Amino acid sequence: MNYRPTILDQRKVVFVVDDDPSMLKGVRRLLKQHGFETVPFETAKALQDHDDFERAICLVVDVNLGDGSGIELRHRLAEAGVSLPVIYITGNDSDATRMAAMASGCVAYLTKPFPAQSLIEPIKRAASGLA
Secondary structure (H helix, E strand, O other): OOOOOOHHHHOOEEEEEOOOHHHHHHHHHHHHHOOOEEEEEOOHHHHHHOOOHHHEEEEEEEOEEOOEEHHHHHHHHHHOOOOOOEEEEEOOOOHHHHHHHHHOOOOEEEEOOOOHHHHHHHHHHHHOOOO
């Protein structure tokens, strides 16, 4: 029996939303080292205007974006029917923010700077369908 890869097997794309260009570049480099492609977005609006969510295995979203909250972005996407696993990253951690992030259904909440493996592990879980 010959194995034929499915569309899901071919999905190795992570959508990353962060208004810090150096953070986008660093995450892109890290994910590339682990075999993932990234599609970067510098604003919540840019991600919302995107229409090809089928390619993504998950979203990595900064909590504090220049044009709004990453957590609110997650809620708006869910209302629009986008149900991808979300990993939040933030440089401004607080109990209230962490609780709101967890309540929104994220698979991970990371405080910058974070160890590479703490980002890679939840992405691998999402890629395998375990997130």
